[in-house]
Amino acid sequence: MSAGRGTAPVVRILAIDTSTWMCAVALLRDGVVLAARDERAESHAAKLAELVESVLVDADARLEPGDAIAVSIGPGSFTGLRIGLSLAKGMAFAGGLRVIGVPTLDAWAVAAPTWEGRLCTVLDARKQEVYAAVYERMDGRVVRCGAPCALAAVRLAETLASTGDRACTFIGDAVDVYGDVFREVLGPRAGFFPPGGHPPRARAVGLLGAGRLAEVPAGDPLDALVPTYVRPPEAELKQSATAPSHAANVPTFVDKVPILY
Numbered sequence: 001m002s003a004g005r006g007t008a009p010v011v012r013i014l015a016i017d018t019s020t021w022m023c024a025v026a027l028l029r030d031g032v033v034l035a036a037r038d039e040r041a042e043s044h045a046a047k048l049a050e051l052v053e054s055v056l057v058d059a060d061a062r063l064e065p066g067d068a069i070a071v072s073i074g075p076g077s078f079t080g081l082r083i084g085l086s087l088a089k090g091m092a093f094a095g096g097l098r099v100i101g102v103p104t105l106d107a108w109a110v111a112a113p114t115w116e117g118r119l120c121t122v123l124d125a126r127k128q129e130v131y132a133a134v135y136e137r138m139d140g141r142v143v144r145c146g147a148p149c150a151l152a153a154v155r156l157a158e159t160l161a162s163t164g165d166r167a168c169t170f171i172g173d174a175v176d177v178y179g180d181v182f183r184e185v186l187g188p189r190a191g192f193f194p195p196g197g198h199p200p201r202a203r204a205v206g207l208l209g210a211g212r213l214a215e216v217p218a219g220d221p222l223d224a225l226v227p228t229y230v231r232p233p234e235a236e237l238k239q240s241a242t243a244p245s246h247a248a249n250v251p252t253f254v255d256k257v258p259i260l261y
Contacts, residue, residue: 012067013213014052014091015206018044018084019076019104020123020173025051026202027059031210033203035059044083052087065096068219070209072200073101074228075131075148076123081227089222098219102208103228104200105133105148106259108172111204112193117167118145120160122174125150130174131230132156134253142261145253150231153178157185163253167191171198204261211260 012034017024024038025048035058041047056062063069071088074081085101092099108121119142123131133148151159153174160168169191170182182190213219 012061012063013070013206013209014055014063014067015070015202015209016048016052016084016088017072017104017107017200017202017205018048018080019072019074020080020200021077022199023047023051023080024200024202024205025055026206027055027061028203028206028210031207033206034061036202038199038202044077044080048083048087052091063091063095063097067095068098068100068209068213070100070102070205070212072104072107072205073225074104075125075150075230076104078227078229081229085225085227089225092219093222098213098217099222099225100209100212100216100219101225101228102205102212103133103148105131105172106144107204107208108200109133109135109142109144110208110259110261111201112169112171112198115169115191115193117169117189118160120156120168120170122153122156122170122172122178124172124174124177125231128152128154129231130156130172130178132174132251134160134168134251135259136256138256138258142259144257144259146251146255146257148228148230149251151251153181154185157182157190159251159253161185161189165189169193171195207261208259215260 023041026036027034037051069088105121119135134145171193
């Protein structure tokens, strides 16, 4: 099963982000936001469809074959990711739309204000851990250093401290929870964007979706598009007490992965 119904240029992109406490939706055309809604949601299942409908009404638009859906695929809230991806797949299949998965932490990086040195996107993964990814600028473009990972907050800080003396600015909901840990290890090199002032925005998901669709015009195959959890769900961890701990893995933040947008 394929998400595409041909490879015509994208006219509009409906962007969906349900990876965190925020339920965010936007409709973009050529990088311009036609309409956007975002609300803090106790239940993404109850709010997402309502926001999608409101955004389309606000933009006086109706998605047509050839349009696309960009959806955040994680890491983040396990339940939120499944809800967002399920709606995106359902709409794509029913409406002849393309769908493209967008890494959540990349979207945070693209949406961040101006920063110097390194940027580290961090989401609270509970159990004293964070989901994290590290970014730099190269030739004016954002590049990710390695792959997103899940690890103890203090181990992340120690790894960053051991890989140079550059400043590192943190953004994401883990800033409120582990800011003191990062500050204690990195000292004055640690800077912070408060998550309340810089919540996740669907526009960044849409821009990254457009970048990926330029490389993969047909979009992602629906049957192969799944959430990127980074670490196993809690149920799987309980069922496999002998499984090696992912928290023991230490990222290197070396390989440079350009972010397309």
